[in-house]
Amino acid sequence: MAVTINTLREYKEKGEAFSALTSYDATFAQVVSEAGVDVILIGDSLGMVLQGQSSTLPVTMEHMVYHTSCVAQGNKGSLIMADMPFMSYGTIPDALDNAAELMRAGAHMVKLEGTDWMRDTIEALSERGIPVCAHLGLTPQFVNKFGGYKVQGRSEKAAEAMIEHACELEAAGADVILLECVPAPLAARITQAVRAPVIGIGAGCDTDGQVLVVYDMLGLTTGRKPRFVKDFMAESRSIPEAIAAYAKAVKERTFPAEEHTFKA
Ligand code: KIV
Numbered sequence: 474m475a476v477t478i479n480t481l482r483e484y485k486e487k488g489e490a491f492s493a494l495t496s497y498d499a500t501f502a503q504v505v506s507e508a509g510v511d512v513i514l515i516g517d518s519l520g521m522v523l524q525g526q527s528s529t530l531p532v533t534m535e536h537m538v539y540h541t542s543c544v545a546q547g548n549k550g551s552l553i554m555a556d557m558p559f560m561s562y563g564t565i566p567d568a569l570d571n572a573a574e575l576m577r578a579g580a581h582m583v584k585l586e587g588t589d590w591m592r593d594t595i596e597a598l599s600e601r602g603i604p605v606c607a608h609l610g611l612t613p614q615f616v617n618k619f620g621g622y623k624v625q626g627r628s629e630k631a632a633e634a635m636i637e638h639a640c641e642l643e644a645a646g647a648d649v650i651l652l653e654c655v656p657a658p659l660a661a662r663i664t665q666a667v668r669a670p671v672i673g674i675g676a677g678c679d680t681d682g683q684v685l686v687v688y689d690m691l692g693l694t695t696g697r698k699p700r701f702v703k704d705f706m707a708e709s710r711s712i713p714e715a716i717a718a719y720a721k722a723v724k725e726r727t728f729p730a731e732e733h734t735f736k737a
């Protein structure tokens with residue numbers, strides 16, 4: 474049966490972890506979905522891993538629509554989440570038009586990076602039938618404001634603000650929250666504070682779901698390997714086997730382990 478937003482909500486209610494991976498093409502989408510990974514993310518990380526850019530900022534709507542339609546062709550029942558690229562949701566009319574394009578290309582949900590300023594945008598999308606994932610914490614489209622890729626929410630003040638933003642965005646209609654590079658105790662607090670399923674990357678083992686960039690979990694990290702990445706290829710004989718091992722490790726909550734986690 475195809476994974477829907479209701480499937481993710483049921484996982485959260487039952488306390489069962491679920492997995493997500495990025496894909497950018499039909500072949501990976503098919504392998505990832507057949508391995509039982511619940512969510513496929515067409516991440517704007519494609520700017521880095523496919524295009525060789527040094528950030529996600531050069532990624533355009535045209536790129537995202539193309540890769541979303543490729544993934545949709547290969548998908549066998551996972552929930553397809555597509556990133557809205559940099560400045561494609563700067564205004565509400567832009568957000569509506571651009572999200573609609575991603576949905577027409579085959580996405581089931583769109584993901585936006587930001588904080589409380591996205592409240593009205595998320596409300597407008599949600600009211601018109603577009604499910605939204607709100608991405609908080611280390612939001613790579615903000616790299617120039619952050620002055621680098623750094624763990625977010627380390628001070629109590631920043632932690633409180635992130636909890637508040639997650640709650641506000643859920644109230645505005647966000648169906649899923651994604652937390653990137655936040656201390657595990659903060660991710661656990663946010664996961665408890667909202668009813669929406671929470672997906673983590675570098676956010677410890679207490680979120681409802683986990684996500685990784687598929688190239689990273691296959692050992693294809695070209696730069697410095699982030700702390701939260703595990704190479705599942707090291708213990709597997711094939712790519713489908715490595716992806717299945719990742720899905721199983723997430724379900725069993727053996728990934729992420731302490732060594733992949735930011736404690737504070
Ligand atoms: O673009 C991406 O791949 C992402 C994940 C790392 C969450 O946003």
Ligand code: NA
Pocket residue numbers: 516517518529556
């Ligand atoms: Na992204």
